[in-house]
Amino acid sequence: xxxxxxxxxxxxxxxxxxxxxxxxxxxxxxxxxxxxxxxxxxxxxxxxxxxxxxxxxxxxxxxxxxxxxxxxxxxxxxxxxxxxxxxxxxxxxxxxxxxxxxxxxxxxxxxxxxxxxxxxxxxxxxxxxxxxxxxxxxxxxxxxxxxxxxxxxxxxxxxxxxxxxxxxxxxx
Numbered sequence: 001x002x003x004x005x006x007x008x009x010x011x012x013x014x015x016x017x018x019x020x021x022x023x024x025x026x027x028x029x030x031x032x033x034x035x036x037x038x039x040x041x042x043x044x045x046x047x048x049x050x051x052x053x054x055x056x057x058x059x060x061x062x063x064x065x066x067x068x069x070x071x072x073x074x075x076x077x078x079x080x081x082x083x084x085x086x087x088x089x090x091x092x093x094x095x096x097x098x099x100x101x102x103x104x105x106x107x108x109x110x111x112x113x114x115x116x117x118x119x120x121x122x123x124x125x126x127x128x129x130x131x132x133x134x135x136x137x138x139x140x141x142x143x144x145x146x147x148x149x150x151x152x153x154x155x156x157x158x159x160x161x162x163x164x165x166x167x168x169x170x171x172x
Contacts, residue, residue, distance in 0.1 A: 007100040024104045036065040041090040
């Protein structure tokens with residue numbers, strides 16, 4: 001999923017992210033919600049596994065966050081016939097929201113995507129410049145003022161005055 005900004009308002013509204021001078025940072029509530037969701041649906045990510053490796057929650061705190069995630073529709077309970085019991089899985093919305101949250105946790109990935117977007121923007125600017133230059137060159141080469149007239153050039157004759165002046169000077 002590439003469009004992480006789509007779920008940014010939801011992450012901010014749930015107070016899972018905070019807009020700081022250093023960019024978006026995860027809050028304690030966001031960290032616990034992500035941990036509960038991750039453990040419930042068995043989701044693995046490098047950043048999430050590293051960040052949450054030492055966090056332990058009390059059972060009642062875990063249950064409270066789990067119930068909130070179920071109420072918001074990010075996790076649902078389904079009956080799984082293979083194991084003959086009810087299991088909890090992530091909804092599509094829940095998966096997209098928590099993948100977005102995982103993206104905002106991963107500063108390295110954010111830098112990589114920002115570099116790629118900057119390079120794309122620069123390449124588009126260069127291509128636009130090249131197109132503009134070639135368009136202008138083609139306009140200049142096809143304009144009528146730049147075409148040379150074919151045929152003999154007329155030589156400018158110097159004017160020496162009237163015919164009488166010529167006659168007067170030729171007698172001397």
